[in-house]
Amino acid sequence: MGMLDERVAVITGAAQGIGLEIARRFLAEGARVVLGDVNGEAAEKSAAELAAAGDGGAAIGARCDVTSEDEVGALVQRAVAEFGSLDVMVNNAGITRDATMRKMTLEDFRAVLDVHLVGSWLGTRAAGGVMREQKRGSIINISSISGKVGMLGQTNYSSAKAGMVGLTKAAAKELAYLGVRVNAIQPGLIRTAMTEALREDIWAAKLAEIPMARAAEPAEVAGVALFLASELSSYMTGTVLEVTGGRYM
Template structure:
């Protein structure tokens, strides 16, 4: 079954990890996908892997002109924009005593400003058409907070509030805005953490395993499709039961 036939999607931070997995799942379900990423070489390699249904655009999500250009590229290439996934993000972990102000601001800017710009620019295209699905990638860290992540947890919590506010603004125009909060997902970034930290997180998961990126991709596909047509302003946790 293909859920996204002839739909056009943008995925920011789509060159690797969860973003690439979301893009891959969308393509598997019949969508055409634009990968927006600061690392254009990695994004182009990812697009080549996905085939003719994907192409890459260099995008700094903190740049208004870059995000506007990303949306315009999707419309120019494929004729529409049906789905926007605001996924791009970074970490700059440190305790408050050691964290530099620049690292606090950078994480908020990429996650929060980037998501706001993506939501605003996508909605501007979707509202006149009377339909569209915007999916913002938060984190379980935005629900509970993590030691050494005052910047990241604040940004991811902010994405939840932004999602709900934006959903109220655009609902009458047929545009839906929802968020996903992944937990411990097996990616290159998480697998690089010290074994002690990995084991501590695993101990908090009732399902007793880490999630796979494709499992986030499946939830994103659900939110992108008509299966979730009466859902907006919601936050779906993909955590294996952690922190429920």
Template sequence: MMTLLRGRAVVVTGGAQGIGRAVAARAVEQGARVVLGDLDADRAAATAAELGEAAVAVRCDVTVEEDVAALVRHCVERFGAIDVMVNNAGMTRDATMRRMTLDDFRQVVDVHLTGTWLGTRHASLAMREQGRGSIVNISSISGKVGNLGQTNYSAAKAGIVGLTKAAAKEVAHAGVRVNAVQPGIIRTAMTEKLREDVWAAKLAEVPMGRAGEPGEVADVVLFLASDLSSYMTGAVLEVTGGRYM
């Protein structure tokens, strides 16, 4: 076992599957104890069981402040601290602006942007008292370039970048770092639902000629979570295979 996060307590929202699950698995491999927060309590519990006794699951709706506060509190009470917070929970409701409903817009922004703000807020409050901590927010390359049919998702993911930079300036003096990751096309259950022609068109934009794997995003999150990035805050790292350089 490698030990970049040995003895540290990590919270991952949306940790039951996809990128969140990969992040949680990598953290456990690196010696951390992990709290998986997810709206799907059963799937989160199953993932925690697969990851072993270092992982626990908590049902969490990231748009509900008390849920997020309770998630952070559970980590502190269970493991004595919260060293890393990964705000990863997300969803899509893709449609052109002409067809997108206001509810579809608000729901996606609420989950991604409000959820990330709540996670950043409550984790940083606990971390300030500890005098240390690393927060990693999962944005998307669509927040940099804008994706057709994703005015809601692109707006939310761009907002996460601004939130990350502003929060980093507020809490740096307290020993808390806040950074973001912008994945490109990553092979997950969500992206595998794309039509074959849409998938092929996206891959054609990637200089490396392939989709990324969740573990490749998890490795970059691990870097930002660990002391390897001790002099980095407010940074946004793209994990895209060179897409949209």
């Protein structure tokens, strides 16, 4: 038996990267998964590939712009309509618009906060509305170590990721008595297409800050998400788990 047998999970930003790896792990553990992504075609393609590699029909993809209240609500309701419940919500969608404050535009500052922070709030609110009626559920917000320490050229991203921690703790307090848990993950340097495009000297400098002396694979973040989604973490809420290899401990 899988750790998520008969559970239904919604994951935003799931067409690629960490979100896709979380979807893959959840599916392998018996969950039925809805992949949301602003690129609807990519979400549908990824879901089809996951379903074909697994037990078929257990994964579906849909377009979701997480800054849209209507689209986030529709994604959650799609899960309920297709699979009958919503047990796990992973707010993972994100973008970067890096620049120093001197060069960063207000538009780029707001865009990053809208996707990460507002998007996570919309996802938490929509999922919480379903889960509170079921008296069960796990909401997982994918923050970042940038939200703990702040990063040069990322006043927008670091602000948004720090805000997600506050959102997680406040929502956890509101929903705990209803049987709904809200936790966050703060990944560090993860080996993805985006990070592998970094200049060699920048990559080396980041690695030098990590006691474990390597970047993480997306699957290592997915494993922590599985823990928070499962009954193994049944008495945990409002927590922030760092997946950083010891960086900035």
